[in-house]
Each structure stands twice: as C-alpha cells, then as structure tokens.
Amino acid sequence: VVSHDDLTCQELVELINEYLEEELSPDERTRFEEHLVYCDPCVNYVGQMRRTISLVGSLKEEHLDPAARDELIAAFRGWKAQRT
Amino acid sequence: VIAYKFLRAGAEGPFTGFAWPLPADDGEPGAWVSGDCLRGACASGVHACRPSDLPIWLCDELWVAELAGDVVHARSKVVAPRGRLVRRVAEWTPDASAQLSEACARRARRHASAVLRASGLSAAEEELHAFSLDEMADADSPAPRAGARVSAALGYASDAAMVTRAGGPAASVAYIAVRAAMHAADSAAAGARERQWQARWMRDRLSLA
Numbered sequence: 061v062v063s064h065d066d067l068t069c070q071e072l073v074e075l076i077n078e079y080l081e082e083e084l085s086p087d088e089r090t091r092f093e094e095h096l097v098y099c100d101p102c103v104n105y106v107g108q109m110r111r112t113i114s115l116v117g118s119l120k121e122e123h124l125d126p127a128a129r130d131e132l133i134a135a136f137r138g139w140k141a142q143r144t
Numbered sequence: 145v146i147a148y149k150f151l152r153a154g155a156e157g158p159f160t161g162f163a164w165p166l167p168a169d170d171g172e173p174g175a176w177v178s179g180d181c182l183r184g185a186c187a188s189g190v191h192a193c194r195p196s197d198l199p200i201w202l203c204d205e206l207w208v209a210e211l212a213g214d215v216v217h218a219r220s221k222v223v224a225p226r227g228r229l230v231r232r233v234a235e236w237t238p239d240a241s242a243q244l245s246e247a248c249a250r251r252a253r254r255h256a257s258a259v260l261r262a263s264g265l266s267a268a269e270e271e272l273h274a275f276s277l278d279e280m281a282d283a284d285s286p287a288p289r290a291g292a293r294v295s296a297a298l299g300y301a302s303d304a305a306m307v308t309r310a311g312g313p314a315a316s317v318a319y320i321a322v323r324a325a326m327h328a329a330d331s332a333a334a335g336a337r338e339r340q341w342q343a344r345w346m347r348d349r350l351s352l353a
Contacts, residue, residue: 086188090219093159094200098319100312 067095072102076109145211146230147192147222148352150203155229158203164229173210174229189216190227195352197221199342202244202315206236206350235350245307245314247345248321249277251338252304255321255328259297265290272301280305293327300324318342 067075072095078084079092096103121129151157155164165174179189192209193201200220213225253272260269271286280302287294304320307313325338346352 086223087219090221094220096159097201097203098313098315100316 065091067091069095069099069102072096072099073105076106079106080109080113145215145222145224146353147194147209147211147227148198148233149192149207149209149227149229150198150201151205151207153204155205155207164207167229167231171231173231176212176226176228178226189213189223189225191221191223192227193221195347196340196343198346199318199339202241202313202318206233207231208233233350233352240349241314242308242311243349244342244345245312245317246277248314248317248342249301249304249308251321251341252317252324253277253280253301255324256297256301258328259294260287260290263287263290263294265294268294272298277305278309281309296327297324300327 072092075084075088075092079089084092096106124132149164151164155166156162157164162177164177167174177190190209190211192211194217197220198206208230209227210230211222211224211227215222215224253275257269257272260266260272265287268286268290272280275283283302285295285298287298300320300323304317304324307317307320321342322335322338326332326335328334
C-alpha cells in the first residue's frame with residue numbers, strides 16, 4: 061500500500077475528462093478513485109461534471125433561443141479573431 | 145477467493161452506481177456479476193479489497209465477496225472476472241466508522257507529538273497531550289512560534305480532530321493520519337505503515353479473518 065504518489069486535487073481536475081471518457085489506465089483510474097474516497101470536494105466536482113455533461117448532451121440546436129445563438133456565435137468569432 | 149467490497153448505502157457501487165444483487169434471506173449469496181455487467185472501465189472485472197486495502201476504500205457498507213476466475217492483484221485492490229456478494233459485515237456500522245475516525249485522529253496527534261519531541265518542544269508536547277480531541281479542534285497552537293515542520297504536524301492533528309468532531313467521513317480522517325505519519329517520519333513508508341495500522345484496527349474491531 062503506497063501513498064507517496066497520491067493524486068492531488070489539481071491533478072484530479074486535469075484528469076477528469078479522461079476519467080469520464082474512461083480513457084485512464086487502470087493504475088491512473090485506481091489513483092483517481094482512491095482520491096475520491098477521502099476528498100468530498102472532488103466528489104462534488106465529479107458529480108457536477110457528470111450532471112453538466114448529461115444536461116448539455118440533451119440540448120439540441122432548436123432548444124437555443126435565436127438571439128442567444130447569435131450572441132454565442134459572435135462571442136466565438138470574437139474569441140477566435142483575438143487568437144489569430 | 146474471498147475478499148471484501150465497500151459499497152454505498154443500498155449495496156450500490158460507489159463509482160459505477162451499479163446495484164449489486166443481494167444475498168437471499170436464507171443466506172444464499174447474491175447473483176454472480178461479471179465485468180460485462182459493469183459500466184465502461186469497470187468492464188475489466190469485479191474490483192474488491194484485500195484486508196490490507198480496506199482503509200483505502202472506506203464507504204457506507206462492507207460486504208464479504210466471493211471472486212471467481214483469475215484474480216489479479218493491483219495497487220490497492222484485486223480484480224476478478226466474476227464476483228458476488230456473500231454477506232454484509234454487520235459490525236461495520238456508523239458507530240464503528242466514527243470509532244475509526246477517533247482512533248485515526250488520536251494517531252494524527254501522536255505523530256504531531258513525535259515532531260514536537262524531535263524539535264525539543266516537550267512543554268508543547270505535554271500541552272498537546274492534555275487536550276481532548278474536541279479541545280484540540282479549537283485550541284490555539286501549543287507551539288505558535290515553531291517552524292513550518294511543527295506547524296504542519298499540528299495542522300494535521302487539528303484537521304483530523306475537526307473532521308472527527310464534525311462527524312465527517314472516516315476516510316478523510318484516515319487519510320489525514322496517513323499524511324501526518326509521512327510528514328512526521330519524512331518517509332512514504334510511514335504512510336504505508338499507517339495504513340497497515342488502520343487495517344489491523346479494522347480487522348480487530350470487525351472480527352475479520
């Protein structure tokens with residue numbers, strides 16, 4: 061039983077996408093879940109991410125208000141223009 | 145192979161949410177579960193604990209599980225192609241969990257004592273020992289002008305006492321005790337020894353084989 065390579069909260073945040081997409085190696089997944097046993101804030105974070113993905117995944121384009129859609133498109137274009 | 149499995153209340157997998165088939169009232173074990181029944185990455189097989197792994201996976205319910213097929217020993221668990229629940233360990237109750245928290249908080253204080261002693265702060269060590277766990281959660285530091293090493297050791301002891309007093313998860317207090325042990329000895333091996341101590345505590349308290 062080793063403890064020197066425990067995951068930190070920051071590392072867990074960095075790995076959460078791979079965890080939820082089931083792309084972590086077995087050892088990484090074990091370290092990730094060991095952290096969740098003792099860290100309630102990270103349990104909440106993983107739960108929030110799961111709920112967000114579930115909610116966003118159920119959205120369709122027609123659910124968007126046209127004005128909100130235009131605003132989002134403008135924001136993305138502006139962001140992209142700033143980066144180029 | 146007989147192993148152990150920690151589950152959430154209602155015999156639910158803590159990470160998969162899988163509802164494990166329960167043993168029957170007449171004592172017949174629950175239905176076999178294979179990796180195929182489990183979601184995504186858990187499709188590699190059924191995960192369970194050796195006695196030494198128990199403190200790492202603390203959760204609401206503790207079950208004795210039977211594993212079948214080739215059992216692979218991993219970092220802090222065993223994995224088998226199939227498994228089933230045999231019986232619940234009735235001795236693992238909220239009261240037992242609270243007792244483990246308290247025992248671990250006392251261990252964290254003991255590790256802080258060792259750091260104070262090694263730093264020549266025997267008066268502060270005596271003061272620390274005079275505190276009850278409740279008092280320790282609120283007490284001012286017995287060595288307020290000591291260096292970072294002493295402060296961190298006292299911080300672990302104080303955190304463990306606070307989480308225990310608040311009825312927080314035993315898993316968190318057990319982990320704090322592990323970090324306190326590693327800090328006091330400046331060694332990762334001390335953390336492993338602390339987990340071994342916790343596993344022995346559980347074996348004795350829960351009358352595990």
